[in-house]
Every structure is written in structure tokens, then in C-alpha cells.
Amino acid sequence: MTSSYFRQIIRFISKFLLIVSLTLVCDRGIGTILRYFYFRQESGAGYRTTYAIDSTVADILILGSSRANHSYVPDIFEESLHYSFFNTGREGNFIFYNYAIFKSVTGRYNPKLVIVDISPGELIYSVAEYEKLSLLLPYYKSHPEIGHIVDFKSPFEKVKLISAIYPYNSLILQIGMGNLDLNKKRVSDDKGYVPIFQVMKNEKIDTAKISTCTIDENEIRALKDIISTCQQQKIDLIFVYSPIWSIIQDSFCNTILSELCSVKGIRYFDLSNSPAFINNPDYFADIRHLNDEGARVFSTMLIDKILQNN
Amino acid sequence: MNILILVFFKYFNILFPGIQFHLYNVDLFFRVDPINKMILPLGLSYIIFTVLSYQIEIKRKTIQPEKHFGYFSLYLFFFPKIAQGPIERPQQLIPQLHQSHSFNYNMVVEGLRQMLWGYFKKLVVADRLAIYVNAVYNNSEHHNGTTLIVATIFFAFQIYADFSGYTDIALGSAKLFGFNLTNNFKRPYLATSIQDFWNRWHISFSTWLRDYIFLPLAYSLTNKMKKQKYLYVSADKWIYLIAIMVTFVICGIWHGVGWTYLLWGVLFGVYLAYSNWTKDFHKKIRKRFHIKKTSRYYTVYKILLTFILVSFAWIFFRADSITDAIQILRKIFTSSGPVFYEISSNLVFAIFGIISLVIIDIKREYYNARWSILYSKYPSVRYAGIILIVITILLIGVFDGGQFIYFQF
Secondary structure, eight states, X not given: OOHHHHHHHHHHHHHHHHHHHHHHHHHHHHHHHHHHHHTTOXXXXXXXXXXXXXXXXXXXXXXXXXXXXXXXXXXXXXXXXXXXXXXOOOTTOOHHHHHHHHHHHHHHOOOSEEEEEOOGGGGBOOHHHHHGGGGGGGGTTTOHHHHHHHTTTOXXXXXXXXXXXGGGTTOHHHHHHHTXXXXXXXXXXXXXXXXXXXXXXXXXXXXXEOOOXXXXXXXXXXXXXXXXXXXXXXXXXXXXXXXXXXXXXXXHHHHHHHHHHHHHTOEEEEOTTOHHHHTOGGGBSSSSOBOHHHHHHHHHHHHHHHHHTO | OHHHHHHHHHHHHHHSTTOOOOTTOSSSSOOOOSGGGSOOOTTHHHHHHHHHHHHHHHHTTSSOOOOOHHHHXXXXXXXXXXXXXXXXXXXXXXXXXXXXXXXXXXXHHHHHHHHHHHHIIIIIIIHHHHHHHHHHHTTGGGSOHHHHHHHHHHHHHHHHHHHHHHHHHHHHHHHHTTOOOOOOOSOGGGOSSHHHHHXXXXXXXXXXXXXXXXXXXXXXXXXXXXXXXXXXXXXXXXXXXXXXXXXXHHHHHHHOSSHHHHHHHHHHHHHHHHHHHTHHHHHHHHHHTTOOTTXXXXXXXXXXXXXXXXXXXXXXXXXXXXXXXXXXXHHHHHOOOOOOOSSHHHHHHHHHHHHHHHHHHHHHHHOTTSSOSTTOSSHHHHHHHHHHHHHHHHHHOOOSSOOOGGGXX
């Protein structure tokens, strides 16, 4: 071991530390800028999530995925039930996302009615569902109730969050668009509801069969917690399986969800293959989503069911 | 024996689908039921090919047998190369194992740089492209030809970024310890012919096939066949055809079980045989139209043609079955329409990744001495380059669910 050998090591360590320090400074700086602009968005999915978590005080809250987002029309609910309304549905996000929104909202106030739009198939274990929790990373530090849910994803999220940029990973374009006025005109939303005006073309109705699968226990726990919180805080809770252009033979997951609701005394409306929709492809934008016309018919139908069952 | 081990682990349940093998169906260490759920030893194909290389070289008397069990084990299981190669030749790695290694500033810095670029390729390019490619190829029946062309081009870059990214990380981490491993990639999509492509793609594997299968087979056939024409074609061309087809059938089978991999290998065999058989014809065409071999336009044409042929072959490699591959090809040639995108930012990041990769490859191929950022003589430029790559990875890298594609082989 010569002195030149040690000199090489010291040279390396000093340069390595310099680069790490500079990288951390850049990370902090860029992370702070991204955070500022993320929470300054005025349109788009990120804005709607922030609004749902931090600001909404609506009496009726819709939780769900894109199927919820495109299916529940605010003015029909507000006019029929005389309550204020907000639709928190977000593309490609299911039970964990809904649970996070629900926890944040109920930590601030008690809505009068919470409608959870759910497909029983969402109960099936999927790694992708955990990966999607990344969308909630911007709220990790400021909302402990959400941080707790994001921790389902991996025990290393806390370590990754040393980086200030990491919570905004892959969001840079969304943040940019959400800060542009142009985006408001491009994707307009009405109290969270984003209508689709296209009509599905030539899609044959297919049959999907789910006979057995692995149920995600964390998702079941999340649903149970939503149910018990609603019961404790006297919030009316309804689970809805909204129309879909597919015959789903899913007795396994559907039975689990039905049983969960019946045991806890919660209403569950399975309208997935309602004749009014399954015979009307014009109500669909694609096989999974209703268009605006279909959403209006569905919202009216659902309100009738809610009032009948009150 | 080595080949039997490989066949047992990789092809048993395909060759003998009716046989349920319950070797692991005991609670000793783990419970895995039938053989099709059996855990495949990590990097098995690479290890077997490394062993074969060692045995062949000893038989050829180019090396002496390694008598130290520790060095021999390290040669087989040296951790940077265990999962996806490179397939190291004994004369390349074993002498390095015998040398003493101490901290070498230049190698450590070079290794870290190479690893960083590998992470960029994997996280920013390959995994981003994988999101699009998987969405399209896993539902190919719902997509039009335009989308399938885009997904196929994306897959060509995905597999390159994925595998070469891994190789950069492997080579870089070996350098941290003072070892030089064989470079596996040399800008393959700038190849001007299929032969050139295989000189640049998975080099340790392609040279393995060349040295241990193609050349011995061609040499043996040359000794056996008379120097005359068969069906108006010279014996040399027939020998090339047979040797190249055998080599690439093995190449296809090595990559995986199934007709898709086999057809992928056969396709490359056909490309190379066609190229060999029509060499004189192409020469005549060039002469007839006064095309210089060194012409820039001709080079660009050859690069594009090679890329198209390689991408065409990737369809078979990526498709889940031959039926899917045929359906994808039919759609590519018969149906058009708008390009599918679920999340526009994903497509933008994917294109950014491809452009970054292409620019860097072109720069390294044609302008290596100029515009170097990571190797600039100015430390501030070098540091800025490193920080820029780290920040880009944090900003648009994919941190969820990515798997190195070549782990499965």
C-alpha cells in the first residue's frame, strides 16, 4: 500500500462526495420547483386528485376508476338529491386510490353519501395495483394517512423519498400541462366528471369468465375500513358495479363483495349487465366506459334505485 | 452432460408435457409443484455455455485446465456476469482472476460511468418502451397496423436498451473490482448488413456460436464435400447455407422454447444465407448503377434496410405464439389507423429515450472524438453530464416492475 494508492482513494472519495452533494442540491432545487407547480395545477387528473384530497366539501362523493369518472353526472345528482357533488374517479386507479381519497376526505369532514364504483374483479391481487400508488407520492409527506397507504407498495418508498424529485417521477409533462390554460379547454371537467361524447363502434359483446383467483387481502381490509369508517361517522355508503359492455361471469369476486356488503348492511347495486345498457351499444364510448348519453341514463337510473331503497 | 442439464431445466415440460415431475414437491427448502413451475437456476444458459467454452478450449489445447477450484468457480459464477453474461472465454477471464487487483482510480471512475449509462438505458429507455410494447403486443388483436409497427420499432429499441443496459451495468461493476469483461454490444442498429449486425449484437454469444458451431461445422463440411457445383450452386455456398442454418437454429432454441424463437433464428439464417448467395449479384447491381460502397446515402440505405429486417425478425421474438406473430404481420400489411396511446406522456418519454440512444450511438460511431460530455477534458462538463443523467433517471425513469428481458434465457 503506497501513498499514491491512498492518494487515489482520497481523490476518488472527494470527487464522489462532490458529485453526490451537487446532485442532492440539484435534486432539492428541481424537486421544490416540481412540487410548487404540481400543487399549482388548475386542470387535469393531478389537479382533480389534489382538489379531492384537500379542498372538496361535497355532500356526495364518487370514488372509483375511469369508469366512475365517466359515469356519474353531477347536475343529475345535485338536482335530484339536492346535495353538492364531486366525482373523484381517476383513470386506471382502483381500491387503494379510492381508499386514500376516502381517508383524506373523511379526515376533514363527513360527506352525506359516498358511492364507491367498483368492479368485483378489482379485488384480485395484482402487482400493478401497488405500483399505481406512485401517483399518491406527492402527498406522502403532507398527508400521513396517504403515506400509510403508499407504504403498501414497498418498504423502500421511505428511502426513495430522500429524493425530492422522486414523488414527481414521470409527472413532468402532466405538471406542465396542468399549469396551462390550454389544458382546461382541452379536457374539461364538471365537478370531477369528464364526459365522453364518442359512440362505441362495432364491438361485439364478449364473455369474460373469472372462476377462481387470488383475492388481495389488503384491498379487502381497505374496503372493510371504508365501511366501518362510514358506519362510525354516519356516512351513507353504496357500492355500485356500473354498466360494462361485457358479460362478466364472475361469481367468485362478486360473491365476496356481495357477502361483505350484506354482512355489514351496506347497499350494493350490480348494474353491470343491466338490460337498459346491455341492449344499447350507443350508450358506450368503448367496452368499459359509458359515453355522456349513457352516463346520464345511468345516473338517473341509479338515483331512482337509491331513492327506492332509502 | 452440460447440454442435458440445460435441456432438462428449459425444455423438459415442452418435450414431455404429460410428465409431472415432483422433485421439488417436498418441503425441504421450498415447495414448487410441477416442473413447469420449477425454479430455473439463474443464468443457467450462460453458465452452461461458459462451461462448454472452457471444455472446448481445453480440448483444443488453447488453455491449460484450471486446477484451483476457487478460480474455476469464480470463472463460472463471477457475479457481474452471472445473470445475463457476457459469456466469457477462459483465456479472457481466468488470467485476470490470477492477477492481484487493487484500487484503480481510472477503472473505478470508468466503471461507475458505464453503470450510470446502463441504468439510464434500462430505466429511462427500456422500461419506458416496455410499457407501450406490452400494452400493444399483449392485446395485438385490438390494435391497427400503424400501432403494431410503432410497437415493433419500440421493441427493437427496448430489447437493445434492456440488454445493453444490463451489459453496461455488468461491465461497469466488474471494472470497480479491476476486471475487464467482454463488451457485448457495439451499436448494433448502425450495422450495414445482417452479418455486421451479428458482429455488434450480443457479441460474446455470436462469437461463441461462430467459433464453436459455425466454423467447425463449415470446416468439417468442407473436408467432406467435393469442390464442385450442386444444382448449379458452388459447394462453398451450400456449406455456408447448412452451417449458418444449423447455427441460427441453435441460436433460436437457446433463446427459448417455442416455435417463435425457432422461427426467429431461422429467419436470421435465411437473411445471412440470402446475403451470401447473392453477394455477386449485389456487386453487379452496384457496378451497373455506379454506386460507391462508401457512399453516405448507400450507407444510410443499408443501415435502414438492416434495421427493418432485424425489426421484422423481432416480431417473432416478441409475439406470444406463431399465430399471434402472423396476425400482427397481417395487420401491419393490411390495416392502418391512428397510433394508439393511452398516456401521451408515456409516448413522449419513449420517443425521447429512443432519440437519446440513437444520438449517443451515432456520436460514438462517427464522431467519437468530439462533443464528449462524460469524457470531456473539463471537469465541470463531466460533472454536469453525470448530474444530468441522474436527474433524468429520477424525472422520467421507470421504477416499477421492470425486469431485464434476458434474465429469462
